[in-house]
Amino acid sequence: MKVLSGIQPTGRFHWGNYFGAIQQYIDLQHGNEAYYFIANLHALNTVRDPKALSGYTLDAALDLLALGLDPSKAILFVQSDVPEVSELCWLLMTGTPMSMLANCHAYKAKKEKGLPADVGLFTYPVLMAADILAYDAEIVPVGEDQIQHIEVCRDLAGSFNHHFGEVFVLPKARVLQATAKVPGLDGEKMSKSYNNTIEVFEPIGPARKKIMRIPTDSRPMEEPKPDYEGDNLYQLFSLFATEAQKAEMAAMYQKGGFGYGTVKKALADAAETYFAAARERREKLAADPAGVKEILRDGAARARKKAGEVLSRAKKACGVA
Ligand code: AQP
Helix, strand or coil: CEEEECCCCCCCCEHHHHHHHHHHHHHHHHEEEEEECCCCHHHHCCCCCCCHHHHHHHHHHHHCCCCCCCCEEEEEEEEHHHHHHHHHHHHHHHHCCCHHHCCCCCHHHHHHHHCCCHHHHHHHHHHHHHHCCCCCCEEEEEHHHHHHHHHHHHHHHHHHHHHHHCCCCCCECCCCCCCCCCCCCCCCCHHHHHHCCCCCCHHHHHHHHHHHCCCCCCCCCCCCCCCCHHCCCHHHHHCCCCCHHCCCHHHHHHHHCCHHHHHHHHHHHHHHHHHHHHHHHHHHHHCCCHHHHHHHHHHHHHHHHHHHHHHHHHHHCCCCC
């Protein structure tokens, strides 16, 4: 299968990015033709500081490699290194109804809040469609928030195929039920814009402090808590725990007589252990930025080859080649 996904370098990756998307990238690099890119053109919609954007881009590559992305198995590259995608985006834009984009949630949310939105945000789903279609991707591993954009991609590809012949492969989203929407520290979706995240490689001290400050309900400690599955702390703990650890924690909630501090400490310990090896790998990788840039260059060359083929297929089909 051909697999593709992109992730924005708008800051450092958080637990939501990891469990919703990155973990899938790593699983799917085995036995598939996998393309993963750092979406710096999309990030330009929010990051307007050039130094920060290039810094986050390198950080994103370091994070992905440290977390287990293997460049001998998957193709890792930076979005702007494949200009064919921007050209393909134009071909798709010429047939995109305004109403379809006006309905997309990222744009709609800004409008509803009365915030000014630019054309980049409005057309974001078309660039995302080009990102996916350029590699004939069949599977797109993502979190729940991206399902709508993949539907837009399918609609645009279907409409292009209808007009010009079978050019594009229609992709499917791959969302893992258990981690489709990882909650943040406040129980809402974990998201940079809600300021409720814990970063994967956040220094241990500050990460622990954030965990210890997670708000909890005020039920007395003695009371059993049979509705533990809806508890934010329990949900976060489950991300890192084995089945046996989860069962033990569930039993504790059902029995009652504990303080939430116990759960917070268990969560902090589990998260620390979970990412310990990746943290070490990241330190080693960070000592060799030239090596990481070489991986990205090689990835871009391989990605351009595939994107070039698809672009020329699309251009021929619509009469501009
Ligand atoms: N909380 C989440 N649960 C599950 N999956 C998530 N993803 C993001 N947050 C969660 C998935 O991570 C991938 C990369 O997403 P992105 O590059 O679009 O990052 P993002 O969604 O912009 O991250 P934020 O923190 O939510 O940023 P803002 O606040 O700018 O929107 C995607 O597959 C996404 O589904």
